[in-house]
Amino acid sequence: MNQQNAAVTPVSEKKSALEPRIYTRSEHNISRNQISSNALKVLYRLKNEGYDAYLVGGCVRDLLLGREPKDFDVATNASPEQVKQAFRNCRLIGRRFRLAHVFFGREIIEVATFRGPSEGVQDLQKKDQDGRLLRDNNYGTLEEDVVRRDFTVNALYYNIKDFSIVDYVGGMEDHRAGVMRLIGDPETRYREDPVRMIRLVRFAVKLSFSINPECEKPIFQLAELLANIPAARLQDETLKLFLSGYAVETFEMLRHYGLFAHLYPIAEQSLSNEENGFPKLLIARALENTDKRIAEGKSIAPFFLISTFLWDAVKKQAKLNVEAGLPESVGFQQAASQIISQQVKSTAFPKYIGMAMRDVWGLQVRFSNRGGTRAYRLLGHPKFRAAYDFMLLRVETGEEAPELATWWTEFQTVSEKEQKKMLDRLHKSSTGKRRRRRKPAVKKQQHD
Ligand code: ATP
Ligand code: MG
Numbered sequence: 067m068n069q070q071n072a073a074v075t076p077v078s079e080k081k082s083a084l085e086p087r088i089y090t091r092s093e094h095n096i097s098r099n100q101i102s103s104n105a106l107k108v109l110y111r112l113k114n115e116g117y118d119a120y121l122v123g124g125c126v127r128d129l130l131l132g133r134e135p136k137d138f139d140v141a142t143n144a145s146p147e148q149v150k151q152a153f154r155n156c157r158l159i160g161r162r163f164r165l166a167h168v169f170f171g172r173e174i175i176e177v178a179t180f181r182g183p184s185e186g187v188q189d190l191q192k193k194d195q196d197g198r199l200l201r202d203n204n205y206g207t208l209e210e211d212v213v214r215r216d217f218t219v220n221a222l223y224y225n226i227k228d229f230s231i232v233d234y235v236g237g238m239e240d241h242r243a244g245v246m247r248l249i250g251d252p253e254t255r256y257r258e259d260p261v262r263m264i265r266l267v268r269f270a271v272k273l274s275f276s277i278n279p280e281c282e283k284p285i286f287q288l289a290e291l292l293a294n295i296p297a298a299r300l301q302d303e304t305l306k307l308f309l310s311g312y313a314v315e316t317f318e319m320l321r322h323y324g325l326f327a328h329l330y331p332i333a334e335q336s337l338s339n340e341e342n343g344f345p346k347l348l349i350a351r352a353l354e355n356t357d358k359r360i361a362e363g364k365s366i367a368p369f370f371l372i373s374t375f376l377w378d379a380v381k382k383q384a385k386l387n388v389e390a391g392l393p394e395s396v397g398f399q400q401a402a403s404q405i406i407s408q409q410v411k412s413t414a415f416p417k418y419i420g421m422a423m424r425d426v427w428g429l430q431v432r433f434s435n436r437g438g439t440r441a442y443r444l445l446g447h448p449k450f451r452a453a454y455d456f457m458l459l460r461v462e463t464g465e466e467a468p469e470l471a472t473w474w475t476e477f478q479t480v481s482e483k484e485q486k487k488m489l490d491r492l493h494k495s496s497t498g499k500r501r502r503r504r505k506p507a508v509k510k511q512q513h514d
């Protein structure tokens with residue numbers, strides 16, 4: 067049987083071995099007016115074309131909690147090609163597993179065909195020596211789709227036919243009890259895809275759910291499997307980790323399970339051999355600020371946090387480079403590049419993040435270098451704001467003098483005339499200092 071035929075076999079014609087628990091509309095709190103109208107359009111269109119269509123995954127989980135989902139994912143027994151035929155505004159994506167994206171302006175509804183196991187089609191679900199799935203492109207039934215999902219609370223299906231929730235894995239009970247539980251044997255599921263370990267932490271923290279003890283145990287031992295995951299695969303998951311509003315808790319839990327060390331080995335090293343508490347304090351403050359900004363509805367630049375993770379290593383590397391004979395600025399720039407290229411071996415990030423980090427680090431030395439028009443030029447730099455925030459953190463943690471922060475905070479807010487006065491005062495005090503410094507040398511000469 068080829069892929070195409072497998073995909074068009076309607077779910078209802080396959081016999082199910084497991085019995086799902088169906089929660090009727092009156093037994094759950096998901097109402098259609100909480101569902102994006104575009105997602106409803108997709109669900110109804112698929113239903114009217116004779117297919118089965120469900121909302122699934124994070125959106126069902128979040129709707130049950132009364133939260134607004136980030137996005138709406140649909141699962142269906144229609145093949146990607148059939149989905150494409152049903153919608154004009156649809157594009158097929160993905161090589162590892164083909165998905166349909168249905169576009170409505172800025173909103174994309176992702177439609178996935180049920181995935182199945184690969185009995186008889188072994189090379190479609192290859193595993194490596196650790197048990198990790200390498201290739202995975204096989205369509206199946208709803209029941210088969212369920213067991214491939216990660217957690218029970220992520221495997222609830224909202225049926226557009228009768229607005230019920232289909233639950234094969236006890237996800238509804240876990241949801242009500244606030245428990246994160248893997249579907250199937252935890253160790254096997256982590257080995258198949260070690261990213262599930264960090265997803266577990268992300269969801270447990272974000273949802274305030276506890277972790278089932280059987281699912282918790284293997285992590286300590288299996289955390290190192292993350293090292294084999296391609297850096298690009300970790301890009302989105304790691305960015306999501308710290309941008310959900312619970313960065314402090316997420317960081318602590320990742321470190322507790324030994325997962326952080328495999329995502330940010332450079333930062334872990336800084337944290338483990340901290341001499342004076344600086345890196346830890348800097349990172350802790352940055353995590354707190356991230357959460358605070360999200361709570362206040364402010365925007366977050368992901369590069370900022372990562373730049374604090376790596377700062378200690380950049381400074382140390384810069385020192386080595388200077389000791390090896392490079393001029394200070396070159397040594398520093400090279401250190402930034404060296405540390406970034408080391409980091410992207412573990413977790414990739416888009417190029418702009420690397421560039422922004424380089425800017426923020428590079429601008430740090432320019433805060434104390436304010437002569438002539440330098441202060442104005444720094445103020446006009448596109449990354450001034452982030453660099454200033456970074457400098458404030460360095461002041462807070464004792465790495466930089468508080469006067470510097472006070473000066474720059476004032477300089478940004480006062481009028482142009484006042485700014486000029488501030489610079490004049492600075493100029494006078496620095497020339498004054500220079501004169502005082504020269505005096506002893508003159509005296510010394512007289513003695514001789
Ligand atoms: P959110 O979008 O809020 O981060 P989500 O649950 O929607 O949470 P996604 O990464 O969007 O998370 O994945 C959608 C669904 O796909 C999940 O709910 C889960 O059922 C399934 N899934 C995602 N990643 C995996 C994985 N690594 N292993 C098994 N199932 C997965
Ligand atoms: Mg999602």
